[in-house]
Amino acid sequence: MRLSALLLVCAVLTSAAHARVITVAGNDSAAIKAAITASKPGDGVRLPAGAYTISESIIPKSGTKLVGAGQAQTILTFKADKGCGLVMMTGSQDITIADLTLDGANSGLVPVGIGAYDSRRLTIQRVTVRNVAKSPSGAHGIHFNGNNPTREKGVTDSLIESCTVENIAPDYEWGGGIRVSWGSSRNRILNNRIRNTGRGGIFADNGSNDLIIRGNTVTGSHGERLGLEIWGGCDRCVIEDNKLDHWLSIGGCDWCATRRNTVMCKECSGFIGIEAIGSYLIFTDNAVDGGQVIGLSVSNVSDKRYHLYLNDSYLHCSQWATQLQGETTGCRDYYFQNCKFDGTTVGKGKVMYPGDDGNGFRINGNCRGFTLEDCSISGNERHGIQITTKGGGDMLSFVRCRITDNKGAAIVHGGGFTGLEWRDCTVTGNASNDLPPAVPMPAPPTAGITGPATARVGQTVQFRSTARATAGEMQKIMWDLDDGIPMAGSAVRHVFAQTGTYRLTQIVWDSNGRAGRATATIKIAP
Numbered sequence: 001m002r003l004s005a006l007l008l009v010c011a012v013l014t015s016a017a018h019a020r021v022i023t024v025a026g027n028d029s030a031a032i033k034a035a036i037t038a039s040k041p042g043d044g045v046r047l048p049a050g051a052y053t054i055s056e057s058i059i060p061k062s063g064t065k066l067v068g069a070g071q072a073q074t075i076l077t078f079k080a081d082k083g084c085g086l087v088m089m090t091g092s093q094d095i096t097i098a099d100l101t102l103d104g105a106n107s108g109l110v111p112v113g114i115g116a117y118d119s120r121r122l123t124i125q126r127v128t129v130r131n132v133a134k135s136p137s138g139a140h141g142i143h144f145n146g147n148n149p150t151r152e153k154g155v156t157d158s159l160i161e162s163c164t165v166e167n168i169a170p171d172y173e174w175g176g177g178i179r180v181s182w183g184s185s186r187n188r189i190l191n192n193r194i195r196n197t198g199r200g201g202i203f204a205d206n207g208s209n210d211l212i213i214r215g216n217t218v219t220g221s222h223g224e225r226l227g228l229e230i231w232g233g234c235d236r237c238v239i240e241d242n243k244l245d246h247w248l249s250i251g252g253c254d255w256c257a258t259r260r261n262t263v264m265c266k267e268c269s270g271f272i273g274i275e276a277i278g279s280y281l282i283f284t285d286n287a288v289d290g291g292q293v294i295g296l297s298v299s300n301v302s303d304k305r306y307h308l309y310l311n312d313s314y315l316h317c318s319q320w321a322t323q324l325q326g327e328t329t330g331c332r333d334y335y336f337q338n339c340k341f342d343g344t345t346v347g348k349g350k351v352m353y354p355g356d357d358g359n360g361f362r363i364n365g366n367c368r369g370f371t372l373e374d375c376s377i378s379g380n381e382r383h384g385i386q387i388t389t390k391g392g393g394d395m396l397s398f399v400r401c402r403i404t405d406n407k408g409a410a411i412v413h414g415g416g417f418t419g420l421e422w423r424d425c426t427v428t429g430n431a432s433n434d435l436p437p438a439v440p441m442p443a444p445p446t447a448g449i450t451g452p453a454t455a456r457v458g459q460t461v462q463f464r465s466t467a468r469a470t471a472g473e474m475q476k477i478m479w480d481l482d483d484g485i486p487m488a489g490s491a492v493r494h495v496f497a498q499t500g501t502y503r504l505t506q507i508v509w510d511s512n513g514r515a516g517r518a519t520a521t522i523k524i525a526p
Contacts, residue, residue: 326366369513
């Protein structure tokens with residue numbers, strides 16, 4: 001151990017809380033460890049600009065800050081014969097790591113750049129994690145973890161913000177950028193940039209609930225090409241304003257809201273744009289455009305009920321713009337309003353089922369209770385609507401939809417409808433404009449919203465439903481307040497945290513599978 005590693009040059013900045021800033025004297029693990037050892041809760045450990053060599057894990061103390069001079073100025077690079085995570089936290093709380101770079105040097109001995117277990121209130125800001133190669137223990141840029149399978153001792157109430165995670169085992173099927181797993185709940189993953197990974201960008205799994213994943217950019221996903229995946233009961237998540245190359249996946253999660261995301265990689269090919277597996281799901285203002293085999297996919301045996309799709313676009317896919325596959329549990333009670341399922345191609349890009357490509361809106365069995373209002377199913381190079389089995393899509397309502405200029409038929413189907421509605425639709429320019437005859441259905445319920453038109457940030461606002469069942473019994477009232485998670489019930493309360501004008505949407509379903517919609521707005525002032 002170098003003598004300098006034992007000597008600390010301390011810059012003591014006294015505040016009312018007697019916090020200190022301890023400056024690391026030296027450029028190796030021993031120097032950093034000595035500064036951390038000298039720190040106490042409330043202190044900061046400062047790494048000046050320069051190059052540092054890491055031979056063992058950096059383990060910050062609870063209540064302290066580990067801060068560099070900037071991502072391009074303070075660079076910590078692994079160099080050792082024994083593997084370790086670069087920064088590790090166990091049983092920790094109230095730690096900040098900021099303004100530095102962690103470089104795994106592609107050694108194959110570093111499983112993770114920043115790892116944490118059984119911890120809370122961690123803040124990771126403006127940190128670069130790079131060059132983590134496949135190791136015997138995997139490869140992640142940042143990984144929060146709890147116990148498998150109990151989901152206890154996860155990492156909670158933490159923030160990963162404005163970080164860069166790059167070159168994470170691009171040739172390894174499990175190389176991931178940021179992962180929160182096994183009960184790592186109530187975390188925020190905001191405005192990060194992730195690129196060149198072996199599996200994809202952002203992952204959450206196994207009961208990591210109540211996450212906010214917003215404003216991230218993911219490029220260069222390899223292998224499965226999962227830009228963003230929440231899986232295995234990650235309920236009540238908000239996923240907004242992310243830019244992804246491939247595959248935004250909601251896998252077996254309920255009460256999630258997915259807003260204003262873009263999935264696009266026109267120069268490459270991925271499997272799915274948006275995957276929706278779960279119940280009480282909201283998708284609004286999302287755009288899938290190019291580079292995907294399937295634009296929107298709903299499948300799997302999980303429950304898949306009560307979905308709202310509003311102002312979404314699924315464009316220029318190579319197989320189907322949308323496939324809805326009920327499987328054993330079925331797809332039930334979906335509302336599509338002002339969505340586009342356009343421009344699917346034939347014989348271009350990656351095609352899984354040659355000869356069955358180019359279809360727009362595809363229903364592949366056991367689907368019931370769908371309303372499509374003001375939707376476009378146009379310009380597809382095969383059929384507009386494809387229903388693959390007799391009775392596989394039933395109780396379907398098409399209202400003011402545009403089914404136009406498809407090179408195949410407007411619709412191909414197996415028949416067997418017990419309810420089918422065509423109301424004020426435009427059907428022109430297809431190879432065949434013939435529609436199956438309408439089959440009368442009970443009248444739909446009506447929706448309605450009462451509540452204030454204005455409120456202030458931080459104020460609790462209540463909205464009530466005036467929904468009324470017309471024929472069947474009222475089954476469900478679901479709300480999208482353009483903020484936060486989906487809500488249900490005849491009355492809901494919400495606190496808006498930011499100013500702006502918010503679009504309120506209420507969807508009501510009855511026992512016949514019929515649906516109604518109501519909208520309103522609220523302006524939130526400071």
